[in-house]
Amino acid sequence: MQAGTPDSPLRVAIIGSGPSGFYATEALFKAGLEVRVDMYEKLPVPFGLVRSGVAPDHPKIKNVTRVYDKIASDPRFCFWGNVTIGEDLTVEELKAHYHALIFTNGASSDRRLGIPGEDLARSYTATEFVAWYNGHPEYRDRQFDLSQESAVIIGQGNVAIDVCRILAKSVDELRQTDIASHAIEALAESKIKDIYMVGRRGPAQAAFTPQEAKELGELAISDVIVKPEDLQLSPIDEAELQLPDKGHNRKNMEILRDLAGRTVGARARRLHIAFFLSPVELKGNGALEEIVLEHNQLSGEPGRQKATGTGETITVPAGLLFRSVGYRGTPMPGVPFHESWGVFPNEKGRIEAGMYTAGWIKRGPSGIIGTNKPDSVETVQALIADTPNLTCLQPNSELLAARLKQKGVRVVSYSDWQKIDAAEIANGQKSGKSREKFTRVADMLALLDEADKA
Ligand SMILES: Cc1cc2nc3c(=O)[nH]c(=O)nc-3n(C[C@H](O)[C@H](O)[C@H](O)COP(=O)(O)OP(=O)(O)OC[C@H]3O[C@@H](n4cnc5c(N)ncnc54)[C@H](O)[C@@H]3O)c2cc1C
Numbered sequence: 001m002q003a004g005t006p007d008s009p010l011r012v013a014i015i016g017s018g019p020s021g022f023y024a025t026e027a028l029f030k031a032g033l034e035v036r037v038d039m040y041e042k043l044p045v046p047f048g049l050v051r052s053g054v055a056p057d058h059p060k061i062k063n064v065t066r067v068y069d070k071i072a073s074d075p076r077f078c079f080w081g082n083v084t085i086g087e088d089l090t091v092e093e094l095k096a097h098y099h100a101l102i103f104t105n106g107a108s109s110d111r112r113l114g115i116p117g118e119d120l121a122r123s124y125t126a127t128e129f130v131a132w133y134n135g136h137p138e139y140r141d142r143q144f145d146l147s148q149e150s151a152v153i154i155g156q157g158n159v160a161i162d163v164c165r166i167l168a169k170s171v172d173e174l175r176q177t178d179i180a181s182h183a184i185e186a187l188a189e190s191k192i193k194d195i196y197m198v199g200r201r202g203p204a205q206a207a208f209t210p211q212e213a214k215e216l217g218e219l220a221i222s223d224v225i226v227k228p229e230d231l232q233l234s235p236i237d238e239a240e241l242q243l244p245d246k247g248h249n250r251k252n253m254e255i256l257r258d259l260a261g262r263t264v265g266a267r268a269r270r271l272h273i274a275f276f277l278s279p280v281e282l283k284g285n286g287a288l289e290e291i292v293l294e295h296n297q298l299s300g301e302p303g304r305q306k307a308t309g310t311g312e313t314i315t316v317p318a319g320l321l322f323r324s325v326g327y328r329g330t331p332m333p334g335v336p337f338h339e340s341w342g343v344f345p346n347e348k349g350r351i352e353a354g355m356y357t358a359g360w361i362k363r364g365p366s367g368i369i370g371t372n373k374p375d376s377v378e379t380v381q382a383l384i385a386d387t388p389n390l391t392c393l394q395p396n397s398e399l400l401a402a403r404l405k406q407k408g409v410r411v412v413s414y415s416d417w418q419k420i421d422a423a424e425i426a427n428g429q430k431s432g433k434s435r436e437k438f439t440r441v442a443d444m445l446a447l448l449d450e451a452d453k454a
């Protein structure tokens with residue numbers, strides 16, 4: 001029977017409830033077919049990195065979840081929270097019950113630097129720090145030693161800027177956000193005075209975007225230090241900045257020049273932005289004490305310049321390091337995986353007929369929330385083109401629900417999530433915060449148990 005008709009609605013399972021999962025759902029609802037979407041999410045709470053990545057002091061960005069709420073209110077949608085695909089249900093099990101699966105499970109791990117000492121104590125990833133201050137349950141019990149006076153952040157993307165800002169702000173500036181309370185308690189004890197954001201290439205190549213860079217100049221308790229000599233551009237840099245896709249970099253240069261021209265005041269903390277340096281070794285007796293950095297020079301055509309070491313190194317004392325050099329996707333049993341790219345290999349979103357992917361696990365860990373919309377639309381177009389050939393052995397979800405119940409998995413529905421949401425907002429109000437997140441799955445499920453009893 002042809003899928004997508006009233007007699008045989010197209011049944012799609014979406015794995016992951018971040019932006020790409022919601023945009024794929026929206027595209028399916030707009031496709032003009034009879035369709036049903038079951039969205040599986042490993043946490044009891046939706047929204048992926050919008051909840052556990054976007055910085056707490058950027059609340060407006062999180063308003064995008066209102067769009068996702070609207071998509072979720074469609075009667076063709078069902079949320080299956082607290083279900084990990086690959087553990088609670090296998091990909092093979094899902095395949096029997098749906099015409100198509102769309103993997104939108106993001107990139108939860110991190111790229112490695114591959115240098116000696118990388119795993120010393122006090123050498124952390126931005127990934128884990130961000131997830132910790134945002135209250136992700138899997139990172140709830142991480143400890144970050146903020147008793148050091150110097151912190152080095154490797155990488156100059158927007159995630160690195162987020163980490164710098166959180167370290168460079170006072171807790172009074174963060175207290176009313178939805179930052180996890182355990183993070184506020186730890187940050188209140190921070191001894192950090194100097195923060196270094198280190199890039200392997202130059203100012204003209206920095207990956208951060210102008211709006212985020214500009215915010216660094218507005219920090220209340222931190223001075224920003226940029227060395228004017230680092231802003232000297234080579235003729236190749238000048239040519240690079242004239243390229244049509246380098247508008248962000250041109251604006252970054254203006255902002256960096258403004259920051260470099262400021263008089264450094266006497267604020268409690270200093271944020272240094274340093275260029276042309278790569279870490280080559282982390283040293284310490286059990287825990288990080290020193291970082292060996294190599295000076296770089298750039299070579300290559302405009303727009304393709306790469307950093308190569310000059311052989312000249314400096315050793316700087318630093319007791320704390322955050323590697324912010326990009327996220328990385330992880331494999332899932334039953335799905336092909338591209339080991340070096342960390343993605344599910346695909347052609348415009350099609351892994352194979354019946355299996356599709358969108359978002360960071362499709363294209364790699366880059367792009368803002370909005371980038372995921374056209375990306376998911378492209379994937380859904382590939383799926384719709386395959387629809388005449390898609391089949392479903394058991395077109396219902398009841399057997400899956402029974403299997404999960406047998407395994408003791410408490411499936412969290414969207415209305416359950418809305419109860420968690422309401423409780424988090426109410427708990428936040430008690431202490432003047434926009435939201436007090438539950439940071440343990442057990443607490444989220446206990447709340448739902450109580451609500452069920454009432
Ligand atoms: C620290 C940080 C800050 C950011 N800030 C901004 C910002 O301010 N503005 C902006 O526009 N963009 C921002 N971005 C980018 C934006 O968050 C991403 O573009 C977007 O979240 C990617 O969406 P996604 O759906 O592909 O993945 P994700 O948002 O990561 O969603 C993946 C979802 O899949 C779930 N999942 C994973 N494995 C399984 C499994 N086995 N079974 C079931 N579910 C699973 C995860 O729990 C998660 O909910 C930020 C990114 C980071 C890392």
Ligand SMILES: NC(=O)c1ccc[n+]([C@@H]2O[C@H](COP(=O)([O-])OP(=O)(O)OC[C@H]3O[C@@H](n4cnc5c(N)ncnc54)[C@H](OP(=O)(O)O)[C@@H]3O)[C@@H](O)[C@H]2O)c1
Nearest residue numbers: 155156157158159160200201207324325326327366367368
């Ligand atoms: N406010 C926002 O809108 C916001 C906030 C956070 C994240 N995001 C988005 O989320 C995406 C991911 O952000 P991201 O910061 O994780 O990644 P990113 O933008 O790709 O930046 C990664 C940084 O790491 C550096 N790097 C990579 N490998 C390195 C190595 N081996 N040694 C030294 N440096 C290395 C890169 O330098 P090179 O340039 O030399 O490779 C770059 O500076 C981006 O698209 C970002 O815009 C947006």
